[in-house]
Amino acid sequence: MDKDLENLKELSQEKLAENKKYFQKLKKRTPKRLDLVMQELHDEEFERTDCLNCGNCCKTTSPMFSYKDIERIAKHLKMKVPDFVAQYLRIDEDDFHVLQTSPCPFLDLNDNTCFIYDVRPKACAEYPHTNRKKFIQLTNLTIKNTEICPATYRIVEELKKKLPIS
Numbered sequence: 001m002d003k004d005l006e007n008l009k010e011l012s013q014e015k016l017a018e019n020k021k022y023f024q025k026l027k028k029r030t031p032k033r034l035d036l037v038m039q040e041l042h043d044e045e046f047e048r049t050d051c052l053n054c055g056n057c058c059k060t061t062s063p064m065f066s067y068k069d070i071e072r073i074a075k076h077l078k079m080k081v082p083d084f085v086a087q088y089l090r091i092d093e094d095d096f097h098v099l100q101t102s103p104c105p106f107l108d109l110n111d112n113t114c115f116i117y118d119v120r121p122k123a124c125a126e127y128p129h130t131n132r133k134k135f136i137q138l139t140n141l142t143i144k145n146t147e148i149c150p151a152t153y154r155i156v157e158e159l160k161k162k163l164p165i166s
């Protein structure tokens, strides 16, 4: 298991106020090189982190499924789109298609692999979004993800060291 996963709720709660304050200040004075720094921190973190030792995102949250995702996955499963939607998805409070149940039904709980890896939703492929362009627009989501994803928690800790804000 990932070394921080067991205590992640406590760890992220301890840092919640500090992280909120940090990102508020970062939004006011966003360094031009922020996306570059995030890309480096993301790459360094995921060189060390093996998601197959964790799987917490797939166990506890749902990705959003775009219509393209739904069509692609239904085709892969040889299902009709309405049948796929009825069997696996629901509409959330923001009007997005999300999973009905967690852990994700496509997660193999024996080894944390994904049964539909090659056709998985775009949101899964991009999770935890720490190397996305215009990262500054994703700071609230990133703070939320520090409670779910130990890699995100560590990336944020490294970011505060790399780009300290007084």
Ligand code: SF4
Pocket: 057, 058, 063, 104, 105, 106, 107, 108, 113, 114, 115, 116, 117, 120, 121, 124
């Ligand atoms: S579709 Fe695959 S990658 Fe996405 S949440 Fe489910 S198991 Fe995880």
Ligand code: SF4
Pocket: 049, 050, 051, 052, 054, 055, 056, 057, 058, 127, 128, 148, 149, 150, 151, 152
């Ligand atoms: S992305 Fe984060 S939460 Fe998901 S498996 Fe990897 S380390 Fe765990």
